[in-house]
Amino acid sequence: MRILVVEDDPVLRDVMVRSLRDAGHRVDEARSVAEADHFWRVQPFDAVLLDLNLPASNSTGAAPGSGLDVLRSARGRGDRTPVLVLTARHRTEERIAGLDAGADDYLGKPFELAEVEARLRALVRRAQGTQDISSVGALSLDRKARRFALDGQLLELPAREFEVLWELMTPPGRVVSKRTLSEKLSSFDDNLGDNALEAFISRLRKKLTNSGAGIRTLRGLGYLLEAESGAGDAM
Structure with missing residues (x-):
């Protein structure tokens, strides 16, 4: 699978990217709303792993942004790529907002990397109509x-x-x-x-x-x- 990982925390992003690549996936990574939106527009992905709390751009001291903006933009142009949203475990309002914006599933932080990959597989399998x-x-x-x-x-x-x-x-x-x-x-x-x-x-x-x-x-x-x-x- 080709996966876009959108996460501004460098440590968490690096861990997820390395884990997915070690599992044999091709992975691109974005750190901000602007970068994620650009990558998603120019490159097709099998799935997107999306954090909701992001800076608006990669500039130092950039204003806060939201992964919801990226998600709404993609859905607005008819992009149906499966999206797994990452949220703070106890932020129910974040989970609801993500699902309402078009997310296919969500996973609360902290999480196990094995569960991330399993959920991504399930989302892609469902979207593509494939079996294991x-x-x-x-x-x-x-x-x-x-x-x-x-x-x-x-x-x-x-x-x-x-x-x-x-x-x-x-x-x-x-x-x-x-x-x-x-x-x-x-x-x-x-x-x-x-x-x-x-x-x-x-x-x-x-x-x-x-x-x-x-x-x-x-x-x-x-x-x-x-x-x-x-x-x-x-x-």
Whole structure:
């Protein structure tokens, strides 16, 4: 998943970002209302982790702002990215305000990092209409364990190939454009070009040979992971 973490506390933000990255997610981080709003407008995310008490900008001594402003702006332009709001545990009014503004769930501080990831997985699964386990031919994905398998045997993949296959299988059977893959797999200072993406697709095709699952190129549209002729699939 590609996740935006919006938190002005540098210690807490660093802990969350490192934990999510260690779990295999691509993470961008924002420290203020202005920065979060900018990132969210120019980059698609699978989920947003949003603190409500933020400075308006990154400038020293910036006036107080609110994560609610970022959330309302996104919902106002029709963005339905799942949002997990972080609140002070006893601030009921914050939780209500966040949900009313369009948040999908909330988590009170302090919290366990494992619960953050579990809630994010649940939100994305619900938004994308996926299950914890999906399969195409002999290829299966366990989203909770973040593991691919072929015929029940672990399929070891380099990080970028793993992320490409994850996107194609979330859920399987849908066309994923080159632009979407590039945006999901790039960071703000590291763009994934078409040649690199095509190289990842080529290597994945070889690894899926005789698996009953294949990656088809739809010219001008993108890529589609599907069951090959004569192979059954379950999703």
